[in-house]
């Protein structure tokens with residue numbers, strides 16, 4: 001995970017700790033520094049799940065998709081990715097690839113909707 005700045009305190013993050021308690025995942029930013037030769041550690045709570053973590057840091061990575069089961073979150077996540085995609089410096093080939101994937105997905109979704117509507121009309 002390449003998150004460097006803590007969204008809570010603005011400090012440099014040494015690493016991100018993931019804790020799973022009772023099926024819930026919690027993320028903590030760990031700040032470690034040296035003071036008078038002693039190692040000091042402080043933790044900032046980032047959020048109960050990956051999604052909160054992503055929105056706060058604006059970092060996107062396939063990694064964070066893990067554990068995303070909530071539909072609303074998935075849609076918001078997709079919106080974030082789409083917004084971000086337009087600001088990324090991509091090679092023409094990459095742009096084509098992405099455009100192609102989006103087009104195919106859009107086609108599939110449209111087809112699904114049409115099929116579902118036909119199903120509904122039959123009932």
Ligand SMILES: [Zn+2]
Nearest residue numbers: 006008009044
């Ligand atoms: Zn912090």
